[in-house]
Amino acid sequence: MAFEGLTQRLQDTMAKLRRKPKVTEADLNETMRDIRLALLEADVNFKVVKDFVKQVRTRAAGAEVLKGLNPAQQIVKIVNEELTKMMGEEAVDLNKSEKIPTIIMMAGLQGAGKTTTAGKLALKLKNDQNARPMFIAADIYRPAAIDQLEQVAESIDVPVFQLGTDVDPVEIVRQGLEQARDQHNDYVIIDTAGRLQIDEKLMDELANIKKLADPDEILLVVDAMTGQNAVETAQGFNDKLDITGVVLTKLDGDTRGGAALSIRAVTGKPIKFVGQGEKMDDLDVFHPDRMASRILGMGDMLTLIEKAQKDFDEEQAQKTVEKMRENSFDFNDFLDQMSQVQKMGSMEDIMKMIPGMANNPALKNANIDPKDMEHIKAIVYSMTPEERENPDVLNPSRRRRLAAGAGRPVVEVNRMIKQFNQMKKMMKQVSNGNMSGMENLMGGNMPGGGSKLSGLAMKRMSRQMKKNKKKRMKKNKKRR
Template sequence: MAFEGLTERLQNAISKLRRKGKVSEADVREVMREIRLALLEADVNFQVVKDFVKTVRERAIGAEVLESLTPAQQIVKIVNDELTKVMGQEAVELAQAPKIPTIVMMVGLQGAGKTTTLGKLALKLKNEQKARPLLIAGDIYRPAAIDQLKIIGKNIDVPVFSLGTDISPVEIVRQGLAFAQEKKNDYVLIDTAGRLQVDEKLMNELAEIKQLAQPNEILLTVDAMTGQNAVDVAKGFNEQLDVTGIVLTKLDGDTRGGAALSIRAVTGKPIKFIGQGEKMTDLDVFYPDRMASRILGMGDMLTLIEKAQQDFDQKKADEMQEKMRENTFDFNDFIDQMTQVQKMGPMEDVIKMIPGMANNPALKNLKVDPKDIEHLKAIVFSMTEKERTEPDVLNPSRRRRIAAGSGRPVQEVNRMIKQFNQMKKMMSKFSKGNFSGMEGMLGNGISGKLAKMSMNSMMRKNKKRKLKRLRNKRKRK
């Protein structure tokens, strides 16, 4: 997963401050030296690192920090603020045309995941905005590019406009736009040709398409695994096309994260989306503040809650909350919750979004085998209906029978029942206090406060975004 090496180095550097009751200028200088090395090793642009370290150091050695009761926490907050600022401060939403269709032109080098990202964006618009997007197959050079887009379109039930490989991309786009007007599609997403490197022929073609389509967005897809080269590619495309935003792909891969920390500062253009998986739903809006929290090992509670809201049925969620409040949560609910959590992605990634868990030594190399989840399900499915709904009846003889029925050791059955009881207790606590227990569980430091604030502000932020989208939709109609 991206940033793991950087997170570890930053956490190690900051932990030295936390062990000190009082922090001196010499301590700050030593920590900043380690942070500088950590950022350079993560392949962050040298000038970006230089400016970042200078700003943090100047703020950190101020009297209000060094003379405060919690200087280490103050410095963590400064680092968090400056990381957020480097990556763009706030999320930047996809632009919308005053009237339909909104036109998005996707550009990038071959192998960056441009075509797949276009499909992911179409699905995101369809699911979240109930939009009717049209995909235009404008890459006539790469073998099977058109077929790939057609397969993607079929899988997500989004129409694809194509005219084969014998007609120029500019003409394909011209006819595709006319088709979208006729069918009243509210988004047009144009797939364009890529190259192994930026060249004049490619840029001339893209410039012609831009002039014809007058896109509301020109999104550049960049492979995060290419590190500093991603920043150079972004500069090249931006100088020629004046791109409006960046999509960073493969952020879940073995990448050091330097591109995400450099690209906004170097190009001045916002990262709008990030791709973190192979599924068509694995495209997320880029939130600089959330990414900064993840880099510092403080989790990402807001994204975790949003993922839960996307994958959970509202009616079921209300029923579950009522069960938690009444303390009637049983093994049937446990299996249902486990299935829902699996939809959110690998368990280890979900856990690391929880503040305080991201840098927990016990979870550092955690890998949850999907088979382990199936083993837990097998244990529950070996229970009688009474045992599932009334866990208190699970005496030793019943546990031995369940172990034999599921083919799992008795110790594993006992461990699972213990974990269930702990989970039930924790859920009951959350349901009664509007997550007020989170700060107590994680301490009164940055992580605990972040979790509490995140939980309490989540619904307000979601309501604002929904209202804004609704107003935009009404305007365009």
């Protein structure tokens, strides 16, 4: 994740603060210095850092905080709120036209991932809104740019309008929009040309396309790995085009993350989406509050819930819950669950979304290797149908046979079976409504001791789950 270094530094700072029985003015000064250094090392814009630290200090220096109950927890809460404010406070939806098509103009420098992002956005619109998007290929300069767009479009079954490389881009856009209106496409996504750097020729062309198309959205695609250059790029494009939003790509790369924290504060324009992977469905709405929580190691349960709702088969999930209640969950069900969990991404990233787990020393020391999942599968595949359905028959001789069949040590087989039994026991408790263990985990490991913060997180989770359920019911009603 992009904020790995920043997250670690801030978590260490907050942990040091929480260990103090009371927080003095000197402790606050030290904390502010550590936060400032952490943000600067993460490549956050200097002025943004200065304003952020000043705001946190002003709020935290009050007597009601330092002399109040659990001041460390209150300071963590203030830092969380100010981080959220720095990144924009809340998610911002795409602008939508009152009449079709809604026109989205993609802009950005070469190599930022503009064409791929256009494809991801089109797929998201198809999946989330059942929309009928169309691409316009307006990049006539970069070698194979049109071919790349057509390959992306073919993979997600979206049409492309193109007139080759010998026609002026403005004319291509004009004719493309006419076709989109004739075909009643909901969205038009214009893939424009990029350059290695901002220049007048590029900006004049983009300005002419903007004048003709009058887009509802001008989304600037920015590579998060370029650090402060990303902020300068955003500023340059915003000055010339008055962009409506930013898409931050390669947020899963080896980057210090400062660009994400700085762009909103410097340009005043929201980050609307983030790309965090190479798959076509790896485009997420940017939620400043959730990102702030993840940076501080407080988890991101809402995103985890949404991922689960998107990737899990609800009917299968219900059957699994019934099996847990009946205590009949077996290795066949375990394999199904593993496959569904793997769809959601790496186990390490999933664990970090659970409140308390990002700060959990056991997780920090654990190297969660994707190969481990495959080793577990190999052990289960080595079982007979009887052993999968009735794990209690797995005596020592059978376990030795499983180890030989999977090519793994016996100790690994024993550990896996032990973990399965522990998980089965925990899942049965949760399915029967006994949440005390989970509540202790979420409350005890949250920054600042967590009871108030985790309570708030649980309320937000509950509201979001109800909202998502209503959306699904509404969508199903429309389909009927």
